[in-house]
Amino acid sequence: xxxxxxxxxxxxxxxxxxxxxxxxxxxLFGAANPLRVCLxxxxxxxxxxxxxxxxxVNALLHMHPGEAxxxxxxxxxxxxAALVLPVWLMHDIFRRxxxxxxxxxxxxxxxxxxPVFAVLFFGLxxxxxxxxxxxxx
Amino acid sequence: MDAQKVDMYLMANGKNFEAHQMLLLRExxxxxxxxxxxxxxxxxxxxxxxxxxxxxxxGHLGIDRFVLGETGLGIAKLLTxxxxxxxxxxxxxxIMGRTREINMQRVQMALM
Numbered sequence: 001x002x003x004x005x006x007x008x009x010x011x012x013x014x015x016x017x018x019x020x021x022x023x024x025x026x027x028l029f030g031a032a033n034p035l036r037v038c039l040x041x042x043x044x045x046x047x048x049x050x051x052x053x054x055x056x057v058n059a060l061l062h063m064h065p066g067e068a069x070x071x072x073x074x075x076x077x078x079x080x081a082a083l084v085l086p087v088w089l090m091h092d093i094f095r096r097x098x099x100x101x102x103x104x105x106x107x108x109x110x111x112x113x114x115p116v117f118a119v120l121f122f123g124l125x126x127x128x129x130x131x132x133x134x135x136x137x
Numbered sequence: 138m139d140a141q142k143v144d145m146y147l148m149a150n151g152k153n154f155e156a157h158q159m160l161l162l163r164e165x166x167x168x169x170x171x172x173x174x175x176x177x178x179x180x181x182x183x184x185x186x187x188x189x190x191x192x193x194x195x196g197h198l199g200i201d202r203f204v205l206g207e208t209g210l211g212i213a214k215l216l217t218x219x220x221x222x223x224x225x226x227x228x229x230x231x232i233m234g235r236t237r238e239i240n241m242q243r244v245q246m247a248l249m
Binding site (some may be wrong): 015018019020026037038039040048049050051053065074078104105108111112118121 | 167197198206207208209212213215216218219220221222224225226
């Protein structure tokens, strides 16, 4: 169990480094050298459910919340996660707590045991995906 | 459990486990009670090769992680364009090992 927890925190640190690195690159050089990283879109030509999240975050950083919502509402989730998770990670590291890991397990358990959460989540993601395709993101 | 029954099970499902775990798995199965055999057969182990195919086709949307039962990682992968595409590619190399690891955990749970 201890190993699983350690792996989770290591993975979360790497994941957040990637998210912040990607955010910093796009904020500093994104306008001049835009990078397209979506394999799904490159292969199929159809945007994936999370396509446009970076553009949405950029719009939010430039104080255009309406535009951000129109590009992809997941931008709000990304900003929230990018702000809250590092603070939570630091809290857990310095307090030697495992609240983030316990929260992750409880969310996962809820998804696996109560189908209503999964149906709601995947329903929203599907609607967002259909909207992304309709918008030709 | 009967040694012949265990060997039959390992012959049919051996590819679902890591090679270095086979000896330990065999010992565990032989020590286990006969009544556990039904639980063992319904342990829902996955074929690593199938998971590799799922990872190549739908890994970008996190489908491979959802199939393995790692819902949290699946959601993270789905919401980040397959971890900016990097995680999706890395998983092509990791998913078979991870599947075998999870299969072993499921068998251990079934035998408990």
